[in-house]
Amino acid sequence: MKFQDPQTLKEIAELIACSYIGDADFPVLGMNEIHVVRPGDIVFVDHPKYYDKALESQATIILINKEVECPTGKALLISEDPFRDFNYLTRYFRPFVSASASIAPSAEIGKNTVIQPNSFVGNNVIIGDNCVIHSNVSIYDHTVIGDNVTIHAGTVLGADAFYYKNRPEYFDKLISGGNVVIQHNVDIGAHCTIDKGVSASTIIGEGSKLDNQVHVGHDTVIGRRCLIASQVGIAGCVLIEDFVTIWGQVGITSGITIGEKAIISAQSGVSKSLPGHKSYFGTPADEFRKKYKELASIRLIPDIIDKLDKIK
16 A cells, blocks of 8 residues: 655654654655565564565565664664554545535546446545446445446445454454555456455456356455356455456465466365466365376275275
């Protein structure tokens, strides 16, 4: 998430009442999660296990809960609770603004686009030309939709990320300040849910088609011309490359990559990254040929046991 206007290190430190290490005028351009940070961004870290990853990332401002040696060309914000303060900054720079109408006045709607009754279009939404938004669709703030997009009834674009910190007495929610981007020529079925990024964008690539009841988690990026069948569940921060086919009821864990032109059969469970140009099935999902050999071997077990019993 980029700030509308550049900030300085001192200004950010004053907002969250913390100390800092670095030039007071050090430029702060935005804030992002570790996997999408760029120079000028703030990233937060609150566990020693991840200090090095944050300090060595592209982020140039590290919001951290311990004073450490500051890498050259970077700055530190020293906070007793980086998670809390990251949330404060998200609320400050992207506050929730209640809409005053079913289509917010700040929304931009393209030529020949049809929005059916009872749909909601939030603040600063952009919808391209020749789109059809069916009834009871909810399009949250800052969503961007390209041209020639069809979205069927009951779909929700831009709900919060499922992201919580386990405090001693409660789950503390990480505030979502990102958005959803739907590129040109995408079709989205009924009752799909596509969560916005925590600080960046959840993206559905050009020409991709989603069936009914598909869930896409925060910060996931789906490439061009992918086919995703009904009841697929995709966790956050997944990269699905171009021309991938995913059949019904597949579950995909977070933070992995599905390679270009991969095919995943129905009801598979994907727990690791899968190379492209291959077909997969099963739980955990693996290549067709390997999985069939495993199943064939399993089927032989009763016969082997019978033979062993007879020998005894």
